[in-house]
Amino acid sequence: MLNYAEQVANDLLAIGAVKFSPESPFTWASGIKSPIYTDNRMTIGYPKVRQNIYKGLVALIQESYGDVEIIGGVATAGIPHAAWVSEKMNKPMIYVRSKPKDHGAGRQTEGVAVAGKKVVLIDDLISTGGSVLGAVEAIRKEGADVVGVVSIFSYELPEGLINFTNAKLTFKSLTTYSQLIAAAIKRGDLNTSQVATLQNWQQNPAKWQI
């Protein structure tokens, strides 16, 4: 039987969520230019795929952050997965906007009050960690005890690891860049030169050139 890491990596590849375009690189939320883009938003369109994801995320949370009291989604791509996980775990849910709403109640966090509660945040993916750590900062200001972060996918970038260390937080990901590349090679999706490009880029995204 496949484990979640292999299953989810294969699912992402099978639905076409992983795009490879070294000649015309993608620009990420952080400004990083990348030859690869993983569109986890597509997973919500595939019931079997999203079920594998929430089952895997629940298992990760129970294993690593078993005392969690509230499940949080990071806007926007983390929200649907947080909804399925919180439903499965029968826990309250919140979601965290990238900035406070500029009208209405002006809230950044929606759902229940987080003060004094143990919270796990879910983002769909971690690149630099900037988005989820922004959400961590926002709910810490509201008094949350953030016990950890989980994601569907992580690029395993050195910058992301440093940012989590600085935030004194751990994260667990269902699948990772190296597992995704291994699955793509196994499927015959990448040739040797494409694999080399992807490995070179990951070693130093800021300095990467085609």
Ligand SMILES: O=P(O)(O)OC[C@H]1O[C@H](OP(=O)(O)OP(=O)(O)O)[C@H](O)[C@@H]1O
């Ligand atoms: O680790 P980081 O460097 O922050 O990058 C990862 C973030 O980037 C993407 O969000 P995006 O800003 O594209 O917004 P969306 O979720 O609203 O689509 C993704 O969904 C993560 O939240």
Ligand SMILES: O=C(O)c1cc(=O)[nH]c(=O)[nH]1
């Ligand atoms: O860092 C990002 O912005 C990012 C990378 C990626 O592969 N996919 C995505 O949706 N966002």
